[in-house]
Amino acid sequence: MSLKRLFRLISIALMSLFLLLTAGLLATQWDVYRRGVESVQIVRHLHLALRVMELMSAEREPTNAVLGAESAEMPEARAKLAQARLKSDISIKQLQQALGDERHDGYRAIAANITMLSEELHRARKSVDELADHPLPERRSEDIAAAANRMIALIQRPVVATADLANIAGLDEPGLRDGIASARLAASMREYAGQIGSQFTAAIAKRLPLRSDEVIEISKLSGRAEQMRFILNLQLRSYKTNRQLEAALNKVDTVYFGEGLPLLNRLLQIGLKSGDYGVTTSALAAQYVPKMQSIVELRDLILEDCLDSAEARTRRALQTLLAAIALAAVALAVFYLLLRTIRKRLVTPMLESTRLFVALANGELETPIPPRHGDDEISNLFRAMEVFTASCIARISLEQEREALITQLKATSDTDFLTGLMNRRAFFTQGEPLFGIAQRYQNELSLVLMDIDHFKQVNDQHGHQTGDLVLQQIATLCRKMHRKIDVVVRYGGEEFLMLLPHTDMKQATLIAEKLRLAICSHTIQLTSGASLRVSASFGVTSYDQDISLDALILRADQALYYAKNHGRNQVQNTDAIAIAQILQES
Numbered sequence: 001m002s003l004k005r006l007f008r009l010i011s012i013a014l015m016s017l018f019l020l021l022t023a024g025l026l027a028t029q030w031d032v033y034r035r036g037v038e039s040v041q042i043v044r045h046l047h048l049a050l051r052v053m054e055l056m057s058a059e060r061e062p063t064n065a066v067l068g069a070e071s072a073e074m075p076e077a078r079a080k081l082a083q084a085r086l087k088s089d090i091s092i093k094q095l096q097q098a099l100g101d102e103r104h105d106g107y108r109a110i111a112a113n114i115t116m117l118s119e120e121l122h123r124a125r126k127s128v129d130e131l132a133d134h135p136l137p138e139r140r141s142e143d144i145a146a147a148a149n150r151m152i153a154l155i156q157r158p159v160v161a162t163a164d165l166a167n168i169a170g171l172d173e174p175g176l177r178d179g180i181a182s183a184r185l186a187a188s189m190r191e192y193a194g195q196i197g198s199q200f201t202a203a204i205a206k207r208l209p210l211r212s213d214e215v216i217e218i219s220k221l222s223g224r225a226e227q228m229r230f231i232l233n234l235q236l237r238s239y240k241t242n243r244q245l246e247a248a249l250n251k252v253d254t255v256y257f258g259e260g261l262p263l264l265n266r267l268l269q270i271g272l273k274s275g276d277y278g279v280t281t282s283a284l285a286a287q288y289v290p291k292m293q294s295i296v297e298l299r300d301l302i303l304e305d306c307l308d309s310a311e312a313r314t315r316r317a318l319q320t321l322l323a324a325i326a327l328a329a330v331a332l333a334v335f336y337l338l339l340r341t342i343r344k345r346l347v348t349p350m351l352e353s354t355r356l357f358v359a360l361a362n363g364e365l366e367t368p369i370p371p372r373h374g375d376d377e378i379s380n381l382f383r384a385m386e387v388f389t390a391s392c393i394a395r396i397s398l399e400q401e402r403e404a405l406i407t408q409l410k411a412t413s414d415t416d417f418l419t420g421l422m423n424r425r426a427f428f429t430q431g432e433p434l435f436g437i438a439q440r441y442q443n444e445l446s447l448v449l450m451d452i453d454h455f456k457q458v459n460d461q462h463g464h465q466t467g468d469l470v471l472q473q474i475a476t477l478c479r480k481m482h483r484k485i486d487v488v489v490r491y492g493g494e495e496f497l498m499l500l501p502h503t504d505m506k507q508a509t510l511i512a513e514k515l516r517l518a519i520c521s522h523t524i525q526l527t528s529g530a531s532l533r534v535s536a537s538f539g540v541t542s543y544d545q546d547i548s549l550d551a552l553i554l555r556a557d558q559a560l561y562y563a564k565n566h567g568r569n570q571v572q573n574t575d576a577i578a579i580a581q582i583l584q585e586s
Helices: 003-067 074-100 105-132 141-153 156-172 174-198 201-206 212-239 243-273 281-361 377-414 424-441 455-462 464-481 505-520 549-565 574-585
Strands: 445-452 487-492 495-501 536-542 571-573
Touching (some): 003 174, 003 201, 105 141, 174 212, 201 281, 377 424, 424 445, 424 487, 424 549, 445 549, 495 505, 505 571, 536 549
Parallel strands (some): 536 571
Antiparallel strands (some): 487 495
């Protein structure tokens, strides 16, 4: 077994044992911290869900007012209802967004439940609005009661959502169960209090005595509210040292049970005998709803205490986790320094020299050789490798210069010295494979042959230097208009050739026409200060069972010849020439 492998196995074994023990400790502390963080989030989500319950219950009060409002009262009642509905919608959207950001499996069912709540709430509101559109005398007490009860029935969905959230919280953090249960009790008390008031809606709106089922429901709901009050007092005994909670609990007894519930009891006594309540649904909401706010304040204080408790536990868990991480980091650093010292003093010199020899043998001459300042055998070996590497680099540099020169010579041989375009030799080198592909797969391939009109006159009148300038500027225009896959060459003298893969006759003709217009509209500035314009003739053809690239060029040359014989400065293609000849013969 090699020294490198032996040292690695020993290091891995010791490090694995250390990391295993450390990972176990950190995983335990992380789990405690994670559950704490999730508990904080759950309490916040639960607060949002209870807020939905509260605002939906609060929405019933202006709903009841609208259901019992006279025509004169309706605008103000509808405005208050619109505000209440907006608050309910905002609270539902906040809860949906919070649930949508979570990945806990239990949240998906809760989110679906809230989505259904939103849809059902929309339908219930629609029925309320349709009923409220009728004058009060036309609204039957049964319909008013049904619309109010439909709004009450919706509360079951947020109740289920709060129960599911409470179950998740109990699983993640059992210590929160009592506080969450108390908050839910307070929320349920607020809901029962709101439902009691809703039972009077139809009777007050129509000024009728209470029906027997309404009396029974009011008594039942009042009993539940009193029961919740009793249970809540028992559960909050442990909070007696919390002055805020104690004061909030006393406020519930004084404000709601001392003022709000007696108000409804007085109306109940009237409703047992007659319908002369002396209040409208709007007036009842204005007197009764503020009395229930003390229950909401108690609920929020309980949730705030739960949240503070969860955050405190989370902070302690985080502190413990950070302490464990710090201790593990220190131990790991000590352990690492020990292994590093052994490796540096004993193993690294041997491993490094082996690695360098293998790299040099593989031709990796850029591998840096660490400087060694000692006078031992390994330092002498490293210095010898430096000399050997420098020699190899010098040899490779000479070979690279030779290859670059060959490449440059090849590029020079393939390029027209005057225009910078490919020359005829390079054209056939690149064009033959493209022609072969078109011939084999029957791909579209077009060829444009261009000749500058009266180029000899340009040379004779202005000199060969001007002729060279004309060729260079036309070559520039060709470069601007060709695609990367096209082959553009100076075919000879004043002739230029464009090979266009995947291009049919019509497209090639359009390209040639575009180039023709660019050439004849281009002004060439001469060194003498004068200007010159030239034109060009074009012959266009497309692959059509041609046996060779030369045959394709020959057909393009025939089209070019036809263009020159028919006035120059034009584009002719073999298809148009064939049609013209047929017409001429006929």
